[in-house]
Amino acid sequence: MTVPDPIQLSWPLPGTESALPAAPVILALGTGLLLMLPLSRAARSALSIGVTLLMTVLSALLVWSTGDGTVLSHTMGAWAAPFGIVLVADRLSAWMSLLTSVSLLMTVLYSAAFPDRVREQYHLFALLQLLAAGVQLSFLTGDLFNLFVAFEVMLVASYALTVLGSTREQLREGFRYIVMNLVASALLVATCGMIYGLLGTLNMAHLAQRATELGPSHYVSAFSTLLLIVFASKSAQFPLGFWLPGTYPAVPVAVGAFFGAILTKVGIYALIRTFSTMFTQEPLIAQTTLLILGSATMLFGALGLVSQREWRRILSFAVVTSVGYMAFGLGIGTPEALDATLFYMTVSVLVTSAMFLLAGIAEKATGTSYITVRGMLEHRPLWAAAFMLGALTIAGLPPTGGFIAKFALVQAGFAASSPLTPLIYLGILSALLSSLIILYAMLNIWRGFFWGKAAKDKEVQLRPVSLRQQAPMLLAMFTVAATALAAGPLGGLTSRIAAQLADPQQYISGVLGDRPVQIPPAPTAEDPEAPDHPSSISPARRAPKAEEDHP
Structure with a gap:
């Protein structure tokens, strides 16, 4: 029995392919799940500190690897961008990853030094790692919808940390925080759908390419303004930041330190990425x-x-x-x-x-x-x-x-x-x-x-x-x-x-390679000679058949 060759992708992976951009995300996510196990407090503290130190080293390695201007990308499942999920590390995202790791290290060191039996009983250390996973993914994702997913991972963990302890102040301020972020997240996912309907992609590099090809457009301006509103609320800009001054003092000290240092910067990062990379027209x-x-x-x-x-x-x-x-x-x-x-x-x-x-x-x-x-x-x-x-x-x-x-x-x-x-x-x-x-x-x-x-x-x-x-x-x-x-x-x-x-072209080339992505129109049954009709696709783009079906 002969095994058929793997399906050939239409677009080659860029030459900067690396697993390094995925490392901080996977490390934080895996540690968060591992800390859910019934471990002793000493084991949870040691594991959390040790993994965060390793995350800091990996983030520093990302900064060093991108220091010469290289844009590293990791295509999940080898499905090349813009069709697959891609994680990207340029100078900005690598630096934000390092700042996240350093801030998380201070947080877990403080949490380990000051025991909090009630909150630790409900997985304080695990939630901090899951929160870090969402933040790292927000900085390292190369896809707008995946940014929404990263926000949700981050926010679900932050919701739990906000109400952990169930004091009256926490529940009151937590309700305001949760409602505000749910509304912003709903607006974000709706905007993603409209952008996909207009430009046919949500990959950030491909969005930059398509927006440039389209030129000045009222639709693009409207959608980018909606993104600005979403990210302004995430970064607590006036008048959308009314939830922050009451929320951060209500949570535990270490959690508030990480919230104050990093969470608002996720919104600022998203604004930078939106208007410096994707929509610059x-x-x-x-x-x-x-x-x-x-x-x-x-x-x-x-x-x-x-x-x-x-x-x-x-x-x-x-x-x-x-x-x-x-x-x-x-x-x-x-x-x-x-x-x-x-x-x-x-x-x-x-x-x-x-x-x-x-x-x-x-x-x-x-x-x-x-x-x-x-x-x-x-x-x-x-x-x-x-x-x-x-x-x-x-x-x-x-x-x-x-x-x-x-x-x-x-x-x-x-x-x-x-x-x-x-x-x-x-x-x-x-x-x-x-x-x-x-x-x-x-x-x-x-x-x-x-x-x-x-x-x-x-x-x-x-x-x-x-x-x-x-x-x-x-x-x-x-x-x-x-x-x-x-x-x-x-x-x-x-x-x-x-x-x-x-120079957004550096980011585009690092994700998509030097060859521009061209998506042909959808095939129609009435036009079998169309370039993209299944009968006209070149053998190199088809999945090879092992043998013909018998009647």
Whole structure:
């Protein structure tokens, strides 16, 4: 018995085929499922930390492998793009994968250091890994519908983490978070269907190719605007980000640190991918919208900062403000602004994770979530130094990475030559004013928590926090300091990422190869001579028959 040859695909796989883009996704997903088994707490903690370290190494290898501009792709089941599912790693997605792994590492280290018997009973470590799998897939997928699937994997895990513990505050804020994301997800899948109906594909590289071939189109503009609305809600831009300031303080500290550092950046990444790779024909609509949303979001978040007196509520509004800065950078629309936005995104991920962990150990030590304790500078000078570093970074003051990023954003705004110059100047004014308000809010924390001495009738008995429990926060703060100390190499990396995004053809070639994909019209029964009629398909494109059927 002879085995027939395998079916020959019509399009060859690109020369950059690699299994590396799939590694972080598969590793996180497999670990999440494995952690569902009835293991001891020590085994779950060790497994989660060990796998996250491995994920960080693999993500770093992705960054190194794509550093020369190579676009790695992995076609699932060897079905070549645009027909099969493809995972893609260019400079941007590889860098976001590494930031995700680093933030997850801080999260699991903190979770391992502070036992939470109730939540761990319901698979806290497993849900964190499943959440990371969805995030990694969001950054590494090369297909718009698969991005929707990644969002759902991410959101299902985040829904469980949001209500894990079932406190009244969690259920109230979790309901708002879930409803908002369900509406956004429904709009996303509907938009995917309409885009497929117009362009005949959902592969991101093929969408970029088809949109270029089609040229300026009202339909493409409408669909890209719908995507902008979806991703603006995912990244919590004003007025669609009303759910964030209440949700992130309601979840466990480590979960809130990962949420604040990464989840909003998934929406920002999707906006970058949409308007820098897929739909680049009519940028003014997107830029105008993003400049308006960014300016409003910066001020909304900054004003929310000064209205709060709880650690994590203040930091949640800081997350909202950071989203506004990134939306403003994308709205400027120049390569220099995109470079500055990517630098700022890196700083924001690291400082948000570090400050949430600092808030967590401060709450553990004092037994309260409020900042009105006073006198902690005398008792915890190391925490005070760490807070000052984080506060200056968030406010954007020298000599921190936050200052470098915000200065680059403002400089890119002044240098931009655009018909949207009045909106850009309005955004610059909002950015500067927001920084001043943030500085005032950070000084409020310093004055309320670290400075002075507590009244004798309000002295707090500090609970011990071991060095092992402080280590994740200190490690996170070290990465924040590194954004300033290594600003040159980091700025060079973000510049190369922005340069690659400015040339979408690199992404298209890495996924589809050098030969453009051409999908002929559907065959008809009345026209057997049509090029795509089954009787006219060349033998090389047919599946070979083992033998003819007998009558």
